[in-house]
Amino acid sequence: MRDLARAVNLQGGSLYAHIDSKEELLFELVNRAAARFIAMAEAVPPTLTIRERLERLVEGHLEVIAEELGSATVFFHEWKFLSPALQAKVKALRDRYQAYWLEVIGEGVRRGELEVEDVHTATLFVLSALNWTYQWYRPGGRLSLEGLSRQYAQLILAALRAK
Amino acid sequence: MRDLARAVNLQGGSLYAHIDSKEELLFELVNRAAARFIAMAEAVPPTLTIRERLERLVEGHLEVIAEELGSATVFFHEWKFLSPALQAKVKALRDRYQAYWLEVIGEGVRRGELEVEDVHTATLFVLSALNWTYQWYRPGGRLSLEGLSRQYAQLILAALRAK
DNA sequence: CAAGGTGCCTAACAAACGTTCGGAAGAACC
DNA sequence: GGTTCTTCCGAACGTTTGTTAGGCACCTTG
Secondary structure (H helix, E strand, O other), X not given: OHHHHHHOOOOHHHHHHOOOOHHHHHHHHHHHHHHHHHHHHHXXXXXOOHHHHHHHHHHHHHHHXXXXXXXXXXXXXXXXXXXXXXXHHHHHHXXXXXXXXXXXXXXXHHOOOXXXXXXXXXXXXXXXXXXXXXXXXXXXXXXXXHHHHHHHHHHXXXXXXXX | OHHHHHHOOOOHHHHHHOOOOHHHHHHHHHHHHHHHHHHHHHOOOOOOXXXXXXXXXXXXXXXXXXXXXXXXXXXXXXXXXXXXXXXXXXXXXXXXXXXXXXXXXXXXXXXXXXXXXXXXXXXXXXXXXXHHHHHOOOOOOOOOHHHHXXXXXXXXXXXXXXO
């Protein structure tokens, strides 16, 4: 907390004029990150083809991670340290986001545009590959965000056997 | 440290009859996990087909994660908190493991059995998908380890456009 | 101008942290 | 049989942790 305070030019105790607890702060951060993922996903028009929707989702997901690498790291790691009540709230958002992906992939399979053995496992596979990028992707690195998005979309569409 | 001590029926201070520091303990754990991944990979006979080698690597990777979910979690998260010197040692092992995967995938591409735009990105993609499983896979869950391995191998081979 | 509110400080709190130390009890070795 | 070694305890150390409290300076509002 004293580190956070210093980062905004305050003394440790002064933070508590603005927040109630460290946990509230953590929740706020994690919650905002989750909300960004959902907002991104729900902004993708369902009228597009499955392929296009997936491409947009991949790009959007990687964009959110890239734009706030710091928050993303906290988002993926520290939500476990929230109280059960707050943890449940975050989990609800996460599930909603995952359900969105599942829905898109499921719809693709139903239309015969994708082909996977199990939609649930396939969804987890895709999100796993995307989530882990926060571990190694660094803006300004060898790979641009656009390049990464394009290649990842390609790999994911191939994995889902897109026609 | 007091928690760790209690887990082996000792008092906090008594641990220090056996170890030098908390960091040494963390390094030991992280190092062993890394070694397990490498040992698994290097036990896969290079005489097999590319497809078989990848299937074995996928299964092996998921097995290591599943067998020590706790260690895996620490391995993936806490290595960042080691001193630069120890961090470098771990990083060397991790790079060696990644290089092994890169070599197999690269060889597959060279032989025309796989087809990817960039071998390096494809390797990161595959390892990303595999690594993240520690976040959600739980033994005894909906999906058996065998089922998961088989499906993941299938998804990965499709992503790499295996012939 | 008085009154209240806001924003921040310094100081302190209790608890938890990693670690050290002296000593006690038992096992192993000459 | 005495000595050394090992294993562990209990207590303490200095630091860091999240958080609270009292007070000062400033701004806003009646």
